[in-house]
């Protein structure tokens with residue numbers, strides 16, 4: 144893979160990933176488009192610019208780790224991993240089919256280069272902390288990146304890991320909150336509001352940075368700031384739009400867990416041309 | 417020669433939908449009924465209840481352990497709460513709370529786990545529940561029910577509410593074939609004999625009841641006389657029905673959409689060995705997690721269809 148910090152190049156990959164996400168979920172006839180599309184810039188920036196990793200040497204012990212704690216957004220992870228060369232691009236449209244490596248939720252049994260099997264919300268941050276602790280024990284430069292959903296952080300375990308991470312000063316860990324304001328039953332604010340998000344994490348001794356989660360330069364700056372923050376973990380609160388990039392999916396709770404129809408896919412692909 | 421089928425096995429609603437509809441009717445009769453959900457009300461069908469009784473609906477967000485313990489508090493204050501989520505999340509994330517805040521003090525909470533088994537299909541193992549019956553049955557004092565169709569689910573929602581004590585109700589995602597007559601009686605600790613037979617008995621629950629009937633029809637055509645029993649009450653078990661089946665048919669197959677190691681089968685085996693030991697075979701999920709696929713593909717691949725019940729029946733007959 145060719146890594147790049149060039150924003151225009153990263154934006155091109157992001158657009159390509161959005162097309163892949165829409166296509167693969169349409170072919171699967173089920174899946175979660177909204178939360179996949181909201182995280183595209185976060186994953187592009189991490190995989191193509193920020194993270195130290197090598198698809199040709201995937202088990203490199205010094206690599207950075209990535210965990211998609213909100214595992215239902217698997218399509219965004221599959222698309223970025225395929226773009227990087229970890230997995231075959233021409234099989235993306237087998238998503239969710241029997242025997243496909245692209246399982247409904249990330250599954251290390253099918254893709255051994257995944258760092259964790261996720262899908263039960265609330266667990267990824269703890270697993271990531273464990274990886275960061277191991278890196279410290281082994282005195283390796285590895286950093287861990289964990290993407291969380293805003294509905295997901297209602298899980299109590301998130302706050303156990305927040306308290307732990309802050310207390311233990313796990314500064315080689317970055318959590319990214321995909322703050323898209325929608326969960327399964329509807330809007331986060333109607334179900335269990337989170338605000339003030341950064342203050343909550345700061346109270347737990349985290350370094351909190353708020354960014355526009357669709358701005359690649361803003362994300363790049365936030366990850367650079369996290370890398371120089373010592374003694375505390377960082378949370379990047381990424382303000383995003385669920386369904387970003389497809390007009391009729393944007394901010395529409397229906398597309399949390401509904402696949403587009405063929406016609407909707409055509410419409411979406413025109414918008415993403 | 418054409419064999420006349422007694423069951424047309426017409427597809428009814430999913431048991432999760434039957435639960436959601438029954439809960440609304442229950443709520444109309446009894447204003448102590450409260451529903452809790454953890455951001456899955458559209459999938460568990462508690463959204464019907466939420467719409468009609470918004471003041472009695474508690475949306476907990478994605479926090480199942482908290483939901484179970486809040487339910488325990490509501491129950492301890494005289495409410496009859498039904499806490500619903502996917503079965504794996506309600507039981508697994510809430511297990512410690514089910515143990516210490518519910519089972520141990522014998523609190524009157526009803527837990528409803530939808531999307532049980534592997535027939536949820538494409539979402540895959542993280543959302544599948546194949547351990548739930550083993551875990552729920554392991555809790556002293558818990559009543560555990562696994563209805564096969566909309567008729568039994570509806571009746572058992574009412575039975576669960578009338579029963580004082582913790583109950584786990586297991587529901588499925590796909591539409592379920594109707595196996596029971598509309599006026600069939602159901603009770604905690606009961607079972608329903610669907611066909612009588614003398615050569616062997618098939619005990620099943622949930623979606624496997626319809627598969628057992630399909631197997632029975634094929635076996636009858638081959639001259640094997642099969643008793644089929646819907647063992648919807650996993651705990652307490654209808655010991656008499658099991659003992660009678662063991663004594664009268666001398667061969668038993670248990671079929672279920674759950675790990676064989678901890679489901680209905682091992683519980684039945686205990687009763688059989690205590691009463692009238694006879695050969696048994698078990699149809700269920702072996703020691704493995706499943707994967708993504710259509711529900712039909714997965715039921716086939718993991719050995720949970722009529723042909724598997726037939727094969728197990730032949731094995732058990734061979735051991736008689």
Ligand SMILES: Cc1ncc(C[n+]2csc(CCOP(=O)(O)OP(=O)(O)O)c2C)c(N)n1
Pocket residue numbers: 175177178179181213215216262263264265291292293294295296321323325326327385399454455456478505509
């Ligand atoms: C423990 C657990 N409970 C419930 C679910 C079902 N579920 C899947 S996605 C989802 C909503 C997630 O919302 P959010 O975290 O905001 O994700 P995003 O908006 O990024 O898609 C729920 C409740 C789950 N996967 N895990």
Ligand SMILES: [Mg+2]
Pocket residue numbers: 178292293294321322323324325326
């Ligand atoms: Mg969200």
